[in-house]
Amino acid sequence: MTDAAHAGADHHETNYMAKFWWLLGLTIVEVLIAVLVPNPALRGIGLAVFACWKAAIVLNHFMHLKDEGIALKLTVLFPLVLIVILVMLFLADSHFFGYSGM
Amino acid sequence: MDAAAHPARPVHLDHPFGGVDNKKLGMWLFLGSDAMGFTGLLGAYAVMRVSAGASWVPIDPKTNAPHVLPQVLTGINTFLLICSSVTMVLALKHCRAGNLGKFKGFLFATMMGGVGFLSIQAYEWTHMIQTGITAPASNFGGTFYMLTGYHGFHVFGGVCLLAWALLRAMKGVYGPDNSIGIEVVGLYWHFVDLVWIILFTLIYLL
Numbered sequence: 001m002t003d004a005a006h007a008g009a010d011h012h013e014t015n016y017m018a019k020f021w022w023l024l025g026l027t028i029v030e031v032l033i034a035v036l037v038p039n040p041a042l043r044g045i046g047l048a049v050f051a052c053w054k055a056a057i058v059l060n061h062f063m064h065l066k067d068e069g070i071a072l073k074l075t076v077l078f079p080l081v082l083i084v085i086l087v088m089l090f091l092a093d094s095h096f097f098g099y100s101g102m
Numbered sequence: 103m104d105a106a107a108h109p110a111r112p113v114h115l116d117h118p119f120g121g122v123d124n125k126k127l128g129m130w131l132f133l134g135s136d137a138m139g140f141t142g143l144l145g146a147y148a149v150m151r152v153s154a155g156a157s158w159v160p161i162d163p164k165t166n167a168p169h170v171l172p173q174v175l176t177g178i179n180t181f182l183l184i185c186s187s188v189t190m191v192l193a194l195k196h197c198r199a200g201n202l203g204k205f206k207g208f209l210f211a212t213m214m215g216g217v218g219f220l221s222i223q224a225y226e227w228t229h230m231i232q233t234g235i236t237a238p239a240s241n242f243g244g245t246f247y248m249l250t251g252y253h254g255f256h257v258f259g260g261v262c263l264l265a266w267a268l269l270r271a272m273k274g275v276y277g278p279d280n281s282i283g284i285e286v287v288g289l290y291w292h293f294v295d296l297v298w299i300i301l302f303t304l305i306y307l308l
Contacts, residue, residue, distance in 0.1 A: 016188055016195070017188070027180055027184065030307055031307065033307070044308060051300055051302075061191075062187050062188075062190070062288075062292045071122075076133075083138070091145075091148050091149065
């Protein structure tokens with residue numbers, strides 16, 4: 001398969017400028033949330049949702065993961081699940097440190 | 103690689119992973135392991151930040167208030183990196199379409215986006231060090247410089263990679279039948295953008 005043929009995997013032409021505007025809009029909303037939302041829990045959830053949304057746009061449309069086969073998708077997504085579990089485990093540990101800051 | 107051009111070579115050796123080019127698969131695997139490296143640092147950051155509670159951000163002796171990270175400036179930097187991701191994907195698109203002039207232009211613009219990002223980060227670091235936030239002074243400073251520095255190192259690597267790709271593009275190496283190198287470089291560059299999206303949210307906004 002030539003690269004040009006492989007590029008045919010670009011089947012449905014992605015509107016990259018639309019994705020750009022989405023990313024820009026989401027970034028602006030994120031900054032506004034950080035500045036305007038006083039509730040830390042609400043702010044944290046909002047920012048996490050928007051960050052994941054932006055990451056998904058980059059992963060799917062710019063890195064073209066949505067056009068790949070299931071084997072590659074699983075190879076990429078499985079470590080992402082491990083990453084979330086790893087960070088959760090780290091966070092659980094944080095309560096045992098008793099660190100008081102500097 | 104076209105299997106038809108090498109009839110003696112079994113197809114499964116060229117594409118052992120469901121038709122995915124070996125170079126691309128290699129880059130995806132590298133990115134997976136690199137993501138684990140970032141996760142280790144992010145985990146350390148999260149542990150120290152959560153256990154520190156409200157005393158996480160050091161006090162600015164001049165204002166007697168916690169230091170405020172430059173959210174707007176870094177927001178602009180994030181915008182710059184997003185722009186460079188778009189120019190990267192457009193470079194690949196034009197390379198595949200055979201519009202080699204536009205391809206080189208977008209590749210150059212991507213590289214400049216990376217240079218701009220690093221310049222703004224250098225300015226930000228200088229400003230922060232002048233205001234007393236240094237790596238040895240606090241865990242906040244240590245993790246901040248480690249994470250943003252590690253990412254910045256990746257951006258620098260990406261800029262070097264883009265410069266090398268641009269040089270090869272000038273020599274006419276890439277085109278509609280040979281765009282896999284650009285796709286692989288693009289994967290790396292988008293990964294750098296993706297990581298920054300997470301870092302920007304966790305370090306600057308949260």
